[in-house]
Amino acid sequence: MFLGEFIHTIDEKGRLTIPAKFRDELADGLIVTRGIDRCLAVYPIEEWNRLAEQVSALPLTDRLARAFRRLVFANASDAVPDKQGRILIPPRLREYADLDGEAIVTGLNTYVEVWNPDAWGEERERVEGNGVNIEAWKELNI
Numbered sequence: 001m002f003l004g005e006f007i008h009t010i011d012e013k014g015r016l017t018i019p020a021k022f023r024d025e026l027a028d029g030l031i032v033t034r035g036i037d038r039c040l041a042v043y044p045i046e047e048w049n050r051l052a053e054q055v056s057a058l059p060l061t062d063r064l065a066r067a068f069r070r071l072v073f074a075n076a077s078d079a080v081p082d083k084q085g086r087i088l089i090p091p092r093l094r095e096y097a098d099l100d101g102e103a104i105v106t107g108l109n110t111y112v113e114v115w116n117p118d119a120w121g122e123e124r125e126r127v128e129g130n131g132v133n134i135e136a137w138k139e140l141n142i
Helices: 020-026 045-056 063-074 091-096 117-128 134-138
Strands: 002-009 015-017 030-034 040-044 077-079 086-088 102-109 112-115
Touching: 002 015, 002 020, 020 040, 020 102, 030 045, 030 063, 030 091, 040 045, 045 063, 102 117, 112 117
Parallel strands: none
Antiparallel strands: 002 102, 015 086, 030 040, 030 077, 040 112, 102 112
């Protein structure tokens, strides 16, 4: 289970240090891809395989499904953390999420997100502030 929020750096070679708390679950490998909100999503292999099955089951005849499939798979990169717990974030993914120097790493139960600090601040403010309609959350039936 991935929980918490951490501040880490991306070095000049594009390597991100995975929080120590997350390393065991990602030690055997991971997939990093574009997240939906201009962040990156990092999945342990087992969770990625579940997601991949769901996405692959979408009908090829549906234009939106094909676009989503391209978004998920064409931008994905596999990695295995090195001995220091670092992974290389490919340039195209760093550019997409505007990552340069500092990054916010957040645990979201089954996967991890990596954010530009300013973008994370805006998202956090939106979620925690008045911009979120609590009534809409009730529709999630949680």
